[in-house]
Amino acid sequence: MTAQAARLKGVLSPVLTPFNADYSPAPDRFIKHCRWLIDQGVGLAIFGTNSEANSLSVAEKRSLLETLLEAGVPADRMMPGTGACALPDAIELTRAAVQAGCAGVLMLPPFYYKGVSEEGLYRGFASVIDAVADSRLRIYLYHIPPVSQVPITPSLVARLLKAYPGIIAGMKDSSGDWENTSTMLREFQPQGFDVFAGSETFLLATMRAGGAGCITATGNVNPGPILDLYKHWQDADADARQAALDATRGVFAKFPMIPAMKAAIAWKTGRDEWANLRPPLVELDAQQRQALQAGLDAVGFVMPNAQSLV
Amino acid sequence: MTAQAARLKGVLSPVLTPFNADYSPAPDRFIKHCRWLIDQGVGLAIFGTNSEANSLSVAEKRSLLETLLEAGVPADRMMPGTGACALPDAIELTRAAVQAGCAGVLMLPPFYYKGVSEEGLYRGFASVIDAVADSRLRIYLYHIPPVSQVPITPSLVARLLKAYPGIIAGMKDSSGDWENTSTMLREFQPQGFDVFAGSETFLLATMRAGGAGCITATGNVNPGPILDLYKHWQDADADARQAALDATRGVFAKFPMIPAMKAAIAWKTGRDEWANLRPPLVELDAQQRQALQAGLDAVGFVMPNAQSLV
Numbered sequence: 001m002t003a004q005a006a007r008l009k010g011v012l013s014p015v016l017t018p019f020n021a022d023y024s025p026a027p028d029r030f031i032k033h034c035r036w037l038i039d040q041g042v043g044l045a046i047f048g049t050n051s052e053a054n055s056l057s058v059a060e061k062r063s064l065l066e067t068l069l070e071a072g073v074p075a076d077r078m079m080p081g082t083g084a085c086a087l088p089d090a091i092e093l094t095r096a097a098v099q100a101g102c103a104g105v106l107m108l109p110p111f112y113y114k115g116v117s118e119e120g121l122y123r124g125f126a127s128v129i130d131a132v133a134d135s136r137l138r139i140y141l142y143h144i145p146p147v148s149q150v151p152i153t154p155s156l157v158a159r160l161l162k163a164y165p166g167i168i169a170g171m172k173d174s175s176g177d178w179e180n181t182s183t184m185l186r187e188f189q190p191q192g193f194d195v196f197a198g199s200e201t202f203l204l205a206t207m208r209a210g211g212a213g214c215i216t217a218t219g220n221v222n223p224g225p226i227l228d229l230y231k232h233w234q235d236a237d238a239d240a241r242q243a244a245l246d247a248t249r250g251v252f253a254k255f256p257m258i259p260a261m262k263a264a265i266a267w268k269t270g271r272d273e274w275a276n277l278r279p280p281l282v283e284l285d286a287q288q289r290q291a292l293q294a295g296l297d298a299v300g301f302v303m304p305n306a307q308s309l310v
Numbered sequence: 311m312t313a314q315a316a317r318l319k320g321v322l323s324p325v326l327t328p329f330n331a332d333y334s335p336a337p338d339r340f341i342k343h344c345r346w347l348i349d350q351g352v353g354l355a356i357f358g359t360n361s362e363a364n365s366l367s368v369a370e371k372r373s374l375l376e377t378l379l380e381a382g383v384p385a386d387r388m389m390p391g392t393g394a395c396a397l398p399d400a401i402e403l404t405r406a407a408v409q410a411g412c413a414g415v416l417m418l419p420p421f422y423y424k425g426v427s428e429e430g431l432y433r434g435f436a437s438v439i440d441a442v443a444d445s446r447l448r449i450y451l452y453h454i455p456p457v458s459q460v461p462i463t464p465s466l467v468a469r470l471l472k473a474y475p476g477i478i479a480g481m482k483d484s485s486g487d488w489e490n491t492s493t494m495l496r497e498f499q500p501q502g503f504d505v506f507a508g509s510e511t512f513l514l515a516t517m518r519a520g521g522a523g524c525i526t527a528t529g530n531v532n533p534g535p536i537l538d539l540y541k542h543w544q545d546a547d548a549d550a551r552q553a554a555l556d557a558t559r560g561v562f563a564k565f566p567m568i569p570a571m572k573a574a575i576a577w578k579t580g581r582d583e584w585a586n587l588r589p590p591l592v593e594l595d596a597q598q599r600q601a602l603q604a605g606l607d608a609v610g611f612v613m614p615n616a617q618s619l620v
Contacts, residue, residue, distance in 0.1 A: 023397060023437065049422075054395040054396065054420075054422035054423075055395060055396050055397065055420065055422070056396055056398075057368070057396045057398040057399050057402075058367070058368075059398075060396075060398060085364040085365060085395075086364065086365050086366055086367045086370075087333060087365065087588060087589060088366075088367040088369075088370060089367050092367075109590065110364075110365065110589065110590045111422065112359075112364035112365070112421065112457065112458075113364075113457065113590055113591060114456070114457060114459075116590040116591065117590075117592055119592050120589050120590035120591055120592045121589070121590050123589035123590070123592070124589035124590045127333065127589055146424070147422065147423065147424060148422075149424070149459060150590075278397060279397060279420065279430050279431070279433035279434035279437055280419065280420045280423055280426040280427075280430035280431050280433070280434050280460075281423060281426065281430055282427055282429050282430045282433070
């Protein structure tokens with residue numbers, strides 16, 4: 001039994017999962033990538049959307065988590081994604097994360113059925129909490145309607161917070177809708193519910209509204225400058241920093257984001273295997289990779305110490 | 311190694327999965343329901359959308375399949391759903407189904423990521439087929455964009471059929487879009503690709519267009535009359551039979567379909583535990599159940615030999 005980790009704040013990266021050409025996970029590169037991210041000062045939201053986590057089996061995720069722990073990657077900097085369509089899967093992964101001493105878990109709602117009721121989603125989250133039954137559990141609700149198609153509404157948050165104070169720890173808002181993030185910040189952040197923007201696009205606005213930081217895809221490739229804005233959001237140049245982040249993200253966002261980030265790492269490390277993805281995602285084609293590189297060069301993109309990812 | 315089962319045709323039911331109050335599966339009632347369906351003459355599309363299959367873990371599904379086999383429920387009348395977001399899950403379930411001698415499998419595409427490419431979906435299906443590597447495999451593609459949000463397009467079907475003739479055996483079209491079903495029937499049924507309507511609403515139209523039958527939710531509660539239309543679609547009273555089926559389905563469709571079917575069985579068997587669902591689905595409330603019963607009485611709904619489900 002480990003002690004309760006401190007609350008995560010700041011910038012976290014939904015850690016890319018490296019694959020081999022046969023679609024099997026590549027644990028060595030996963031460890032290296034996590035170490036690089038920790039060195040850059042960002043937290044590890046392993047098993048997120050950008051990690052292709054729902055393309056991994058529960059056994060693969062547990063094995064990858066074990067691999068990181070054995071390699072000495074610190075659990076108190078981790079917020080694994082543990083939500084799943086099937087309750088037993090969410091319970092198993094959440095329990096494993098808590099027992100490993102992870103600082104928190106990022107939990108998708110069950111996402112197969114659409115148009116489900118608030119009561120049904122409440123029961124889903126409550127069942128995981130009741131089954132794990134561990135006071136160290138800290139759940140960050142994962143609101144990402146563009147992908148999950150199953151929103152986590154303010155009234156659901158209110159109900160969960162009331163039933164499980166302390167356990168319900170915050171949210172990643174990947175709605176892309178600032179009005180929604182703003183509502184969550186206003187309604188719930190004062191109760192100790194830590195609102196993370198779902199991308200650095202809203203990092204400055206989130207910090208100005210009292211939020212906790214951001215959990216962002218591009219934290220995988222551009223962590224330093226994003227963390228700098230988090231640290232210096234009250235400085236005079238904060239808006240200029242935000243604009244620079246937006247420019248870099250804008251290049252990635254011209255392409256499918258996950259393949260583009262992997263292509264960027266493949267480019268900067270000279271290791272083509274970094275571009276691999278598991279179906280249903282596919283790698284960028286040669287023309288897209290060339291356009292991505294040109295775009296990143298134009299905004300002065302660098303990945304410090306990229307060779308440590310090899 | 312079992313011999314290749316004959317091609318499934320006719321009416322199949324996406325078998326409801328009974329749960330206990332603690333959300334655990336109830337294998338005894340599952341066996342009874344499957345036997346009742348077989349007695350009514352319909353095939354067993356276990357682990358479909360209406361089975362809450364994506365709310366079950368892989369281990370639970372394998373265990374339930376084993377339970378049916380041990381109880382002597384015939385594998386050659388089964389078409390288990392084996393698609394999953396994670397490739398290893400789809401491979402494991404598909405392999406288990408083939409080794410059990412199931413007549414076919416009904417395969418969802420990976421459904422977490424939206425807007426994925428045809429190439430990515432092709433790689434997903436191809437990876438399962440290549441990994442299972444068994445000539446007995448018969449895959450029915452599961453097109454259900456209202457839920458999965460990931461369509462299986464005619465061009466993807468054409469590519470899969472060309473690469474895996476014989477293995478790619480057909481489709482369940484739950485688009486609710488007759489234009490799409492019609493296209494699939496015209497383009498692919500002549501190649502031995504068996505098109506099943508996704509509900510009995512389109513059963514007569516599907517049979518008139520040369521299709522294979524239907525795989526329908528209400529096959530769980532109203533199997534006899536649906537099978538009768540399948541058998542008598544060329545008779546003079548076929549349109550009247552279709553209208554009667556539509557009336558019964560229309561009552562269920564006024565409510566969330568899965569809870570409504572379970573409520574109907576709970577009513578007809580007098581066993582309230584039949585109404586249980588696993589989150590994120592929830593049971594009908596008392597008022598809904600009353601309205602459902604009144605509606606079903608009005609259309610003369612009966613479940614013959616319902617006591618065998620107890």
